[in-house]
Amino acid sequence: MNPTIPRNDEPDIDDRDATVVAALRGLRATAPSSVGFGALVEAGLADRYAPLETPLGTTYVAWNGRGVSWVGTADSPEAFAERFTAHVGRPIERGPELPARLARAIQKRLGGDRRNHIPLDLRGHTPFEVMVWMKALEIPLGEVRPYGWIAAEIGRPKAVRAVGTALAHNPVPLVVPCHRVVRSDGAIGQYSMGGPDAKRRILAAEGLDPARLEADAAAGRRFTGSDTTHIVCHPTCRDAKRVTDRHRVHFPSLAAAANAGYRPCKHCRPVSVAA
Amino acid sequence: MDTDAALATRLSRDLDGAFPALVAAHADRLYSIVLRLLGDRRDAEEVAQDALVRAYRAMAGYPGERVASLKLRPWLASIAVNLARNRRRRLDDRNPPNQLEPMLDGGFDLPTDAAAWGAPGSTADRHETQRELAAALLRLNVTVRAAVILRHLDGLSLAETAAALGRPEGTIKAQVHRGLRELRAILEDAAERGGGTDSPSATTTVSMRAAPYPAALEAAR
Numbered sequence: 001m002n003p004t005i006p007r008n009d010e011p012d013i014d015d016r017d018a019t020v021v022a023a024l025r026g027l028r029a030t031a032p033s034s035v036g037f038g039a040l041v042e043a044g045l046a047d048r049y050a051p052l053e054t055p056l057g058t059t060y061v062a063w064n065g066r067g068v069s070w071v072g073t074a075d076s077p078e079a080f081a082e083r084f085t086a087h088v089g090r091p092i093e094r095g096p097e098l099p100a101r102l103a104r105a106i107q108k109r110l111g112g113d114r115r116n117h118i119p120l121d122l123r124g125h126t127p128f129e130v131m132v133w134m135k136a137l138e139i140p141l142g143e144v145r146p147y148g149w150i151a152a153e154i155g156r157p158k159a160v161r162a163v164g165t166a167l168a169h170n171p172v173p174l175v176v177p178c179h180r181v182v183r184s185d186g187a188i189g190q191y192s193m194g195g196p197d198a199k200r201r202i203l204a205a206e207g208l209d210p211a212r213l214e215a216d217a218a219a220g221r222r223f224t225g226s227d228t229t230h231i232v233c234h235p236t237c238r239d240a241k242r243v244t245d246r247h248r249v250h251f252p253s254l255a256a257a258a259n260a261g262y263r264p265c266k267h268c269r270p271v272s273v274a275a
Numbered sequence: 276m277d278t279d280a281a282l283a284t285r286l287s288r289d290l291d292g293a294f295p296a297l298v299a300a301h302a303d304r305l306y307s308i309v310l311r312l313l314g315d316r317r318d319a320e321e322v323a324q325d326a327l328v329r330a331y332r333a334m335a336g337y338p339g340e341r342v343a344s345l346k347l348r349p350w351l352a353s354i355a356v357n358l359a360r361n362r363r364r365r366l367d368d369r370n371p372p373n374q375l376e377p378m379l380d381g382g383f384d385l386p387t388d389a390a391a392w393g394a395p396g397s398t399a400d401r402h403e404t405q406r407e408l409a410a411a412l413l414r415l416n417v418t419v420r421a422a423v424i425l426r427h428l429d430g431l432s433l434a435e436t437a438a439a440l441g442r443p444e445g446t447i448k449a450q451v452h453r454g455l456r457e458l459r460a461i462l463e464d465a466a467e468r469g470g471g472t473d474s475p476s477a478t479t480t481v482s483m484r485a486a487p488y489p490a491a492l493e494a495a496r
Contacts, residue, residue, distance in 0.1 A: 023404060
């Protein structure tokens with residue numbers, strides 16, 4: 001019998017293999033920290049963030065495997081990360097850049113393409129809040145709606161204040177365009193990402209004239225109709241903007257429009273909000 | 276073993292809360308397994324991360340009892356090995372098999388200074404041996420390679436290796452034997468060839484040694 005050939009009934013390591021076996025242990029390696037953190041990010045248990053240039057300046061976008069989780073302005077990347085962890089409670093690391101898929105989707109969305117799907121991570125928020133934000137997503141670029149419109153559209157016409165609160169808590173401003181929701185009395189309303197001035201800036205960047213909007217509403221011109229079609233719209237509805245000056249009429253309320261024989265536009269679905 | 280069982284129990288009760296502990300405990304070993312299977316650091320990073328994510332998603336879909344009864348070490352290893360196999364197939368489609376780049380990416384740099392190659396000195400020697408062993412592993416048949424890596428690099432038991440690879444224990448035992456024998460032969464052969472560092476063919480020898488597909492390289496010469 002040749003002693004150098006291991007037999008099947010021997011233990012599965014023989015002496016000559018022992019050196020190789022020991023050396024194999026030496027081939028264990030330490031994974032770069034991005035492996036573990038990356039897995040947590042993909043699982044939605046941690047996030048990465050990167051800067052994004054917007055009309056409001058440098059904005060930071062946080063994301064994980066479930067979608068965009070947080071958007072905000074900050075004086076520094078570190079300040080953004082700190083605020084994120086304080087609010088969301090998950091660890092966050094600076095990423096190299098937005099994943100191409102998300103960056104493309106966000107740019108398209110900011111450019112007005114509403115069909116473009118952006119995955120959002122809205123865990124931890126109430127169904128009411130999510131409903132409000134999803135409705136805000138439907139407001140087209142270059143248009144605004146009053147808080148009461150969202151309340152009516154989601155079937156909670158009396159929850160106007162709650163709608164305002166939910167919009168103030170929007171974790172993904174710009175992506176969910178809460179800046180396109182204004183007060184029905186014409187004031188531009190609050191904005192979570194930099195206050196009313198920032199809100200005017202972003203609306204102007206989207207092609208609106210915020211000063212005129214406010215002036216019109218203050219003067220009681222809250223709905224716009226066409227005396228040829230007898231249809232009444234929110235003033236920024238794309239249909240209202242097509243009405244020529246000669247045929248444009250203004251109403252302080254939907255009731256006034258109805259009395260004059262106007263029916264509500266099927267695109268912007270105007271609602272009257274109790275003053 | 277015990278800590279793995281305890282971890283599985285925690286995962287079954289609070290997946291999100293316990294998953295970071297799984298990552299901390301298993302990221303290095305999964306990365307090591309995949310690195311030595313594929314020989315490429317970037318691929319290993321991606322596959323190891325993907326294995327952890329797949330594990331998370333699988334557990335999210337399992338009933339609690341199933342998560343609690345998971346044998347985490349072999350289970351995670353089997354996910355990593357399967358993903359590495361898929362990755363290798365794609366690599367083979369992309370790269371002609373006689374390219375050395377994946378190996379060089381893997382840290383098996385060819386020595387620039389031929390004298391350093393055979394220089395005595397314990398640390399350099401050990402690193403050299405490890406580099407040679409890592410390269411030798413990549414020359415094993417991939418089935419045999421996986422068995423050797425799980426059994427002796429990762430340190431799974433024979434039964435766990437068999438479970439992870441879905442093959443009978445007897446088969447694994449034979450494959451591990453064969454793998455170790457071949458590794459020894461490759462290393463002994465390399466030692467013989469590498470003896471004369473003044474040989475003008477030193478670089479060629481090194482290339483041969485590092486080639487994952489020696490036959491293909493032979494043909495290409």
